Amino acid sequence: MLVIKNTNINPCFNLACEEHLFLARTEEIFMIWQNEPSIIIGVNQNAMSQVNNEYVAENKIKIVRRITGGGAVYHDLGNVNFTFIENESSGETNFSKYIERITTFLKTLGISAKFEGRNDIVVEGLKISGNSEVIKNGRILHHGTLLFDTNLENVSKALFVSKEKYQDKAVDSIRKRVANINDFLENKLTVNDFISQLLRYFTEFGKNTINYDLTAEDIALINDLADKKYSTWEWNIGNSPKYNFHKIEKTKGGVVEIFLDVDSGIIKNISIRGDFFNLQDISLIENFLIGKRHSFAELESALSENFIIEDFFVNISLQELLNCVF
Secondary structure (H helix, E strand, O other), X not given: OEEEEOOOOOHHHHHHHHHHHHHHOOOOXXXXXXXXXXXXXXXXXXXXXXXXXXXXXXXXXXXXXXXXXXXXXXXOOOEEEEEEEEEOOOOOOOHHHHHHHHHHXXXXXXXXXXXXXXXXXXXXXXXXXXXXXXXXXXEXXXXXXXXXXXXXXXXXXXXXXOOOOEEEOOOOOOOOOEOOHHHHOOOOOOHHHHHHHHHHHHHHHOOOOEEOOOOHHHHHHHHHHHXXXXXXXXXXXXXXXXXXXXXXXXXXXXXXXXXXXXXXXXXXXXXXXXXXXXXXXXXXXXXXXXOOEXXXXXXXXXXXXXXXXXXXXXXXXXXXXHHHOO
16 A cells, blocks of 8 residues: 655645546555645535635635545645545445544543544534545445644635525535544644654555555646646536526625525626615626626626726625625
8 A cells, every 4th residue: 555645735636636646646645735725625516606706706715626525624724634546346435444544543642532433534513524535436435524723714605605605516524513532632742743643653554555656647637637626617617517696695785685606606697786876887897797707816806997887886895795695
């Protein structure tokens, strides 16, 4: 088994790295990695309905779609991610097999962790890890998070979203109370010490383990996949299922009510209603937005370059209008 400490913190690179090792290699692999602040969503999820778009845009947090199912998770450098990639002929997922390896390691640190629900690791009823799997071409990829010293306030802020705003058939994330592993340790560790112990454990107790560094060829292929897939709006946002969006917002210029129909991330229909005052026909804005991406940054740029918003929405700023659309 190859044991890899991947030190890159770009989520686009890291998810591309997983896919490369999963589909382009044949060895069994254990990898540890971390991401800068980002939200990683499941392959079947509607990206827009899983995140607090205002908070994400304001804090420039990347949203990246993975190739496994399950719910959205927040990553930062206080979170440690692990990946098992093995050859699997049964064609069946096996969460307990891989989660047991992690809980056994945690018990060496004095933490009574256990497998709960369909894919979680909990300690004293609090979630410290979420896990996901995918099987393809006789290979299984199992990965999970380990909340070690994550900013839990940012977790709740980044993943909070009003369910009344979105109606779709995508997979919702199931929110649970979470905690950090370091809070349960009698002798506190730094996140780097924790990573070192995790790597040492799987190197010493794994079968025929070999420490492996990504080669220049690996990195070139991973970067290519990151650029062509994991860095693209089409994969991360546009790959979302169809959805309907509805939001009512009270502004200093009056109430604004927005209805959107979105398909593959593109606005197909929009209706703007409310008790605000307007100097020009609102249908000009509605028609202009049809065909645009349901993207905060794109709509902000397009509207600011083409309209004086106050002519259409008296005493309502562009930012206030954008907040009504997310």
